[in-house]
Amino acid sequence: MSVADLLEGKRMCICGGSGGVGKTTTSAAIALGMAARGAKVAVVTIDPARRLANALGLEELENEPRRVEPDRLASGGLEVSGELWAMMLDPKRTFDELIERIAPDPARAQEIKDNRVYRQLSTAVSGSQEFTAIAKLYDLDREGDFDLLVLDTPPSRNALDFLEAPGRLTSFLEGRAGKAFIRPTGFGMRVLSRGAAPLLAALRRVTGVDLLADLSGFFGLLGDMTDDFSRRAAQVEKMLRASTTAFLLVTSAQSAPIDEAMWFRRTLQESGLPFAGVVVNRVHHDLLGDSDPDDLLAALRSELEPELAARVAENFHDYHVLARRDQTNVKRLAEELGGSPLLLVPHLDHDVHDIEGLLRVHRYLFASPSEREQMIADVVA
Amino acid sequence: MHLPSPHLSIFRPVPGLLDRRLIFVTGKGGVGKSTVATALGLVAARQGLRTIVAELASQERVRQAFDREGERFSEVQLADDLFTISIDPQSAMEEYLEVKTGGLGHLLGSSRLFHIFAMATPGMRELLSVGKVWELAQLERRTRGAAAYDLVIVDSPAAGHGVAILRTPKTFADIAKVGPIAHQGRTIAATIADRAFTAVAAVAIAEEMPVNETLWLRDALRQDGLGLDAVIVNALYPQRFDPDETAELERALELSESPLARAALRAALSEHARAGDQADQRARLSEGLGTQLVELPYVFAPELARAELERLADALQAGLDQTS
Numbered sequence: 034m035s036v037a038d039l040l041e042g043k044r045m046c047i048c049g050g051s052g053g054v055g056k057t058t059t060s061a062a063i064a065l066g067m068a069a070r071g072a073k074v075a076v077v078t079i080d081p082a083r084r085l086a087n088a089l090g091l092e093e094l095e096n097e098p099r100r101v102e103p104d105r106l107a108s109g110g111l112e113v114s115g116e117l118w119a120m121m122l123d124p125k126r127t128f129d130e131l132i133e134r135i136a137p138d139p140a141r142a143q144e145i146k147d148n149r150v151y152r153q154l155s156t157a158v159s160g161s162q163e164f165t166a167i168a169k170l171y172d173l174d175r176e177g178d179f180d181l182l183v184l185d186t187p188p189s190r191n192a193l194d195f196l197e198a199p200g201r202l203t204s205f206l207e208g209r210a211g212k213a214f215i216r217p218t219g220f221g222m223r224v225l226s227r228g229a230a231p232l233l234a235a236l237r238r239v240t241g242v243d244l245l246a247d248l249s250g251f252f253g254l255l256g257d258m259t260d261d262f263s264r265r266a267a268q269v270e271k272m273l274r275a276s277t278t279a280f281l282l283v284t285s286a287q288s289a290p291i292d293e294a295m296w297f298r299r300t301l302q303e304s305g306l307p308f309a310g311v312v313v314n315r316v317h318h319d320l321l322g323d324s325d326p327d328d329l330l331a332a333l334r335s336e337l338e339p340e341l342a343a344r345v346a347e348n349f350h351d352y353h354v355l356a357r358r359d360q361t362n363v364k365r366l367a368e369e370l371g372g373s374p375l376l377l378v379p380h381l382d383h384d385v386h387d388i389e390g391l392l393r394v395h396r397y398l399f400a401s402p403s404e405r406e407q408m409i410a411d412v413v414a
Numbered sequence: 415m416h417l418p419s420p421h422l423s424i425f426r427p428v429p430g431l432l433d434r435r436l437i438f439v440t441g442k443g444g445v446g447k448s449t450v451a452t453a454l455g456l457v458a459a460r461q462g463l464r465t466i467v468a469e470l471a472s473q474e475r476v477r478q479a480f481d482r483e484g485e486r487f488s489e490v491q492l493a494d495d496l497f498t499i500s501i502d503p504q505s506a507m508e509e510y511l512e513v514k515t516g517g518l519g520h521l522l523g524s525s526r527l528f529h530i531f532a533m534a535t536p537g538m539r540e541l542l543s544v545g546k547v548w549e550l551a552q553l554e555r556r557t558r559g560a561a562a563y564d565l566v567i568v569d570s571p572a573a574g575h576g577v578a579i580l581r582t583p584k585t586f587a588d589i590a591k592v593g594p595i596a597h598q599g600r601t602i603a604a605t606i607a608d609r610a611f612t613a614v615a616a617v618a619i620a621e622e623m624p625v626n627e628t629l630w631l632r633d634a635l636r637q638d639g640l641g642l643d644a645v646i647v648n649a650l651y652p653q654r655f656d657p658d659e660t661a662e663l664e665r666a667l668e669l670s671e672s673p674l675a676r677a678a679l680r681a682a683l684s685e686h687a688r689a690g691d692q693a694d695q696r697a698r699l700s701e702g703l704g705t706q707l708v709e710l711p712y713v714f715a716p717e718l719a720r721a722e723l724e725r726l727a728d729a730l731q732a733g734l735d736q737t738s
Contacts, residue, residue: 051443052442052443153537188574247589321674329678332674332675335670337666341659344654345678346678348681348682349677349678349682352685354714358716358717382683382684382687382688383687383691384621384622
């Protein structure tokens, strides 16, 4: 199974996982590989490494995909018959554009953008990245200019934030809770139960009157727009659940990210979201096999000074500890996955932040299982 | 709004890291922030400081899923003078309501609408979490019957979100202006801004992105009048081979016919290449910050158990002594 097989017939690939596991690189390598196979692909990233951003021609935040010049890719030795486009998400701008689109007139849009609650909302790091990433994906999908969209999800400690944060923000914007509380003299008051008055008093007591007034002002400005948020949210959910969408989990081979990937997959499945497979990055492959460590020292000594040979053996011993750890974790993951696709990318000699690095990762992701085994064997042979 | 720490002396204007009462440990995902926070807790506990490591952005759900459930969201003792807690905004809110409103707290706490409202209000989760951290750091604990800590170490979310957490109390104070939230926000913001009380430590690994993020973090904190009090570079490979030796390894790799020897030589050259990249990034970080770094070695172990954490604590202690 290769990434090309996983993404057959898909229009959207969402790469999720905990922070620091190589999500951005993996997303870019997937987009590159699919473009090489003839598709018109856009990769939406959040905050790529500067050199990777440069490699993709993403020096500026434009908030629209821009084509990566074919020459850049060809220089790395890859014939790209399709098109690779890339963009870096600007959450604040995406949020503003959404308000401009939904607002009944420009004056209202401006009032909302000036509102204090909105300013806090649209720049808060937690939630707004997740919310706007999905909003952008939805718009790009509707515009229909691309065969495939690849989303690199925002960096977060907990992979599940990506699923939960947009929902929290949406329910806030829909104002379900807000509306009922915010208008103490309006209709809301009358429909609330007899407990409402002390409830409201308590709410005032813990939040302060001004905060309530601000929120009230914000929801007043949103008015009927809250219905548009609800409608959009329903359509976004449909898009995420579609059979043409693939959630791909990215992890490293260490235990905590593997645990998180397993948990993330369970949640995806419980929520009925289309899980496609797992990519495990930076795997230390077992190079020792069944060999006897004593044979190693003997073999090294025939080439090197005894003291240097001993240090090489010690290094190998340390490497092997990591290889065994990775093997145990990957096995645990494979058991949890049953037959679901599991793609391993080895621990490479350098970090990946240029086109050549992307090509290296891409070769592993798009290799057939036998090719991949051969590539790993080649490293040694 | 707090009493000065007994460890502080007015004659020492810039106290050492462990002389503060509250340390936020932040850094990019995957750099070993939790490990370093725990190791730092061990260092403090060894010095006889009653220390708690508070985990924000809890991974408790993951633990539950894998049957590692302990007592949730309460203070748990790990070792002599070392405690841990996982802070959950929901529980923090219930606790806060209880204290602030008594009977009404129960009313609000049990209202589903209120939960949706409070949890959905932007920044509220952060405010509640950081409010609990603040509470832990008080000599007079609000939590009934709770003993005071000498030091609270916060295992904080990744850099961007970590800065947001530090900023939230002030934002709320500004938005709410008057009322209990504004008051609480101002009190917490003042505590965070007090550099004799609160420190921020960044954890990085010597790779492009974590180094960028640490430099960014320094700038972002500076805008808020805060600063980085320590920068800890984690997981540094040992420099095992010099250039002459590397050349020899390369020659041996070409000549050797033993697959086993070749695998070992490849592994040696691979680690050497990574160690070289790390040295470059470490230099970039150190120059960019203009400060000394605290360095921690890569731990070659299947899991970070107590013994490994103690070793890291040794290295951390040595590093902190050197840079202070």
